[in-house]
Amino acid sequence: MRSHLTDDMLAEALEGLGSPEVRRHLSECADCAGRLDEARLGLELAQASEVPEPPPLYWEVFRRQVGRRIGEEAPARRAVAFWLFPALATLALLIAVGFFRVRDESETDAPAATLPAWSALPPADEDEGLEVLQALAAQGDRLDAALPTQTVAGDLSLLSEEESEVLVDALRSELTGAGTL
């Protein structure tokens, strides 16, 4: 074999599937052997990469979310009737007309915003209550610093509906002795 190996031949050789002729060529041709080595190194690098594993409860949440979306979609598809389309088109037209009328009025009639020249608050150097308020504010800062910034309740409030359901199920299983947590 005089000419160099094609890419698909080299891909087969990478898998150990090359014909004896291909193997012989590789043992004699430094260019093709070099290209194969490059690909082999690329393969080793590719195999060294993993996808991070999500938390254990994730898969249950995922399955429920897909189920919920399918559940939401199925009745919605059935509920949309063709007789609704003219009514929806009319409604869209009315909304569009209303929008443009309001916009025209707001562009022509609205007065320019002005800043008040008078304030109900006294100047800072005349305000006797200001010192008391500043002291209270400083005390509030110390209290904030003493409290933990993140709580279990705070974490729980961030859970989605599906995540909460999965967590409740997992805790219930755990309490009845059938859990895996």
Add this chain to the structure above:
Amino acid sequence: MTVEALAVPIGLAAGEAPRSERAKGLREDDREAIEACRQGEREAFDRLVERYQRDVYRLCYRYVNNHQDANDMAQEAFLKAYRALSKFRGDSAFSTWLYRIAVNTCLNFRAARRAPQEELSEHLADGAAGVADRLQADERSARVREAVARLPEKQRATLILKIYHDLTHEEVARVLGASVGTVKANLFHALGNLRKLLVSRPDHA
């Protein structure tokens, strides 16, 4: 170079299903679930989601390279599969058909978000000297995933399906609508390009 040195089988990354566990045709339990879905039993689709959610999620993750988008793409792929279930003819494995949907979903997503994917983020070049082995492995994994995400579309799709999902060349060809020869050539180019992208970085040499 010895003949033995050439025989390097293309294997799997950790955590992904080995080929021996996957039937090449339509699995019987898949066929039953699909038939039940077609007869209106929505819960049967739940079984398919449970069976393939990990593979689909990982496939999507390889494309979009972050959890949130992978989650969205994987959910979208299952929804599309559910809608199109009546069109599935059963002449290939359900997983192959599902992968095709997932690949197309990710390609559309990436096309809409092309700009942010064009460059590797600079902070990854900082290296992870002094941190624990696990963090270094994570860092290396992240760097490889970023490099994979930079490959041209067809090379990336071929590499993901062949290396990380252990599809045969024929299955990859079916998923991507390409010839087997093209798949082999794309795989070879993808691996060469991956090496160029990664070994140019000092701590990968």
